[in-house]
Amino acid sequence: MRRDDSRSRRVAIVADFLINPDAAFYRSIEGRPGPVFDVLVEDGWGLMKAPPHVLKESVGRSAAITTAGDAADYLRYDHVVVILAVEGLDQGGVWLNEFEAAFRELKTPMPKIVTIDLDPASRSADCVRAKLAEAAVQIAVKA
């Protein structure tokens, strides 16, 4: 029997750049994502962080297969799952092509994608929360 505990039942598949924007291998990327990490933490989202998008494709594919499998199981048990991508980065910085293939293979719909812009006007916590809320509402309506 599964008993209740403190989990949120909300999970975000997140681009590495949104968590570690100052990593050594992101020096050439202009713009920074704002307080996305802080919002996810404060609002109780569980993270499934994708590996850095600068890795070779086979690494991203392998990670996406594992993460998509976890996500499919969360969806089966009525969790909210979203993908947080980054505008302008290859595959949204989160291996979107690999995730699409992995979810297709699992015959599970691709989770709603929330795209984070790097321009200053889109970098507020309120803006991030609004995008996440919109995605969560769409998921609820669809369900």
Add this chain to the structure above:
Amino acid sequence: MSGNNRRVAYVAHCLANQNAKVSEFAKCAGVVTPLIDRLRAHGYEIQQLPCPEMSFLGVARWWQSREQYDTPGYRRHCRALARTVVDTVSLHAEHGYDIVIIGLDGSPSSGVRLTSTKTSWGGRPEGAVAGGSDRISGMGVWMTELKEEFESRGLSFPRATGIAMDAQNFDMAAAMLEMDEFLVAKENI
């Protein structure tokens, strides 16, 4: 921060996602904030290990002891996950990062210094409600396979510790003081 003092912590999956915990073991909603705040304050970037229990048995899995997870099939699953982790670690190593691993002490899979034991478990699962498994020194199955993947490539296993959220009588404040000592020790090397 220059290339020489860059730091990255590879944390057990559930330390950034309590939704992956086996039922009744989630201590907070999502991210274990005291730990992540500590790591960020000490200048660590955050990488997240996969949870082999979650991907092997799902979110509705039963409680299990280390003995129950210690099978060839589960070890193969862990080793496959470990390959992707070590590939990612290589990126950080190439950029001169100091790398640490933060496991989950008390866990049958992710324990670094402490894991679980219950040789009597098996079959009808309701016996597990009385007290859970016991704790013994040693690594969980996942950490063992991850360490072996590093060593099979001729790499040293990074400095590692665990936060004992899966142990009985867990004390977050004491655990964070111990974590500070671990992180500061690295800064002083």
